[in-house]
Amino acid sequence: MIRTLIAESIALMRAGLLVLLAGEPDIKVVGELDRPELVVPTACRLQPDVVVVDGAMVAHDGFAAIRELHAAVPACALIIMSATHSPCELREAIAARADGFVVKDSDPGKITDAIRRVAAGKKALDMDLAFSTLTRLASPLTPREVDVLRLAAQGEPAAEIAGRLYLSVGTVHNYMSRVIGKTGARNRVDAIRIAADAGWL
DSSP states (O other), rough: EEEEEEEEEEEEHHHHHHHHHTOOOTTEEEEEEGGGGGGHHHHHHHHHHHHEEEEEHHHEEETHHHHHHHHHHHTSEEEEEEEEOHHHHHHHHHHOOOOOETTSSOHHHHHHHHHHHTTTTTOEEEEEHHHHHSSSSSOOHHHHHHHHHHHTTTTTOHHHHHHHHHHOHHHHHHHHHHHHHHHOOSSSSHHHHHHHHTOOO
């Protein structure tokens, strides 16, 4: 029996998952959550085989909660279930040690198959999204340039970006100029659009 913990912020989606998994003879839901701060302590307490996590709950901070969960319960397999088809989010999830990544509009059978695969020690990725990610151009941006551009995309002014990244305002402007040059953008807004469309953010 695959003991599974569901962490999903949308009540209707969570209820649908519970109904779906209740019909699977080899999968047992041992808990359900609606808030990200409960994931790690609940997984530590219940020791599930698999945790299925809503991407929207954990993607905002670069999947830090997933890293924390992997460190706290290393035997537990992790699946991100995302509402987006974002190559960037897929890359970040894999870098955070997620074992699976499926999109919420997948066929229900793909979700149950993903649970079984990761429980067996395998990986489970949405193949269309994985192929799209692999065929995209590699990012020309350095990690620090991505940090600056990501904060700019969130609407942060140069002074705030400088403070958060421990840089001078002039250095932030230099990074942004390099980003605009590398992406061939007309301006900062265009650079954000190009990088987001390419999956570099």
